[in-house]
Amino acid sequence: MIDDWPILPLGYDDRGRLVIMIKMGNFKVERFNNVDQIRMMMMILESYYEEEKMQVAGCVYVFEDTGLTMSHVAQWSLTDIKNFVDAVNHTIPMRIKEVHAVNLPRYAVAVAELCLGFASAKLKARVHCHRTMESLTKMVAQSMLPKEYGGEAPIADFKKQLRERLTKNRDIILGLDQMEVDQSKYATLWKDGGPSGDGACGTRDTFGVVGSFRKLNVD
DSSP states (O other), rough: GGGGGGGGEEEOOTTSEEEEEOOGGSSSSTTOOOOHHHHHHHHHTTTTOOOOOHHHEEEEEOOOTTOOHHHHHTTTOHHHHHHHHHHHHHHHOOOEEEEEEEEGGGGGGHHHHHHHHHSOHHHHHEEEEEEEHOOOOOOOOGGGGGGGTTTSOOHHHHHHHHHHHHHHHHHHHHHTTTTOOOOGHHHHHTTSSSOOOSSGGOTTOOOSSSSSOOOOOOO
16 A cells, blocks of 8 residues: 555654645555555554654645545545544544645535534634645645655655654554553543544643643542
């Protein structure tokens, strides 16, 4: 799946944010489904969880939607979309600072709107749509992008780096699979929609992996 590069970390920008390019059109729908997409995304994110830069500065996502077909969109049911966005809002320990969509096909707009319908107000405000790559580079430095998009390093280099990262962090990733969360302890925090900040690391006073500890209760 890495060879097809549907998800490709591009490194940290000058503000310390991790930039990740997602090209869903590269997923081989005849071989993989939306669960495989989520698993790959989570595996990549888990390889960064222990890096302080990512914990503090957060992530920038670039969805490059050239090649996206109805077959890719049809893999996601309404329930799948809601569950995924709920996970982003409540459980994935990362700060989403910006989300950029480039070349989004007209038939995928309805799916994008459904996603935003389940997102927090703050996350919605951080979503930007672009008709061209030139528009994107006004907000994301072109030097961060692969050479094929006007940047400096070729896609092959980023794929090699991703393989090396996943191999290096294999034990960490497998170890996270053995962990469990006692969801009952957070039920009262999530019942009203969860943290209103950057995914699971929002700025609500009563909750957040990275945030205020003014109301922290220690058992």
